[in-house]
Amino acid sequence: MLRIGEIASLMNISKRTIDYYTQKGLLNPVRTDSNYRMYGEDTIQILRLIEHYKTLNMPLEEIKSSIKMLKSENTIDKEKVEKHCEQIAVLMEHLKEEIKAMEPVLQKLNKDEKEILVNKLSLQGMTLAQTLLLLFG
Structure with missing residues (x-):
């Protein structure tokens, strides 16, 4: 403690x-x-x-709800889980839009700068994909 x-x-x-x-x-x-x-x-x-x-x-308030859901031991509130998954989907859509908006800027980067970004995003993307596969696989 x-x-x-x-x-x-x-x-x-x-x-x-x-x-x-x-x-x-x-x-x-x-x-x-x-x-x-x-x-x-x-x-x-x-x-x-x-x-x-x-x-x-x-x-x-949403953070509080998510923490409460994660801390619940055996009880699963399917409605809360669905809402949380919907929130994740909204965040993913937001990220997709952010990347699309950044595309013109990304096009101006040189090869080395692009490679650095791709490496960072690839690692995070792979971690996210693996987590999603574990959860839903």
Whole structure:
């Protein structure tokens, strides 16, 4: 178990941000007898998920719903899973549009610059494809 300052330092975020996420119900600390908030090891994973979802412009309420779905042990709410998959599809469509909009800029890159981008995107694309295959395969 870690105190708020330890988590903040470890994740390079402010205590205030952790407080905010706690108030919003994204994080669930345990209170000690002396009323300190102690955060479990899963807090690090949750904070990483929050930051990831924030980069995708996902609202905090949707992030909270996704985290709740991921944390549920045996119960599966098919409606929530479908909604989450729809959100992923929307994000993928958005990425497709972003790439299409970037096409004129990409055409102006030299061979080396293109190769660097392709390598970065290929690695991420392969990881995404493998994850999708595992989930739906």
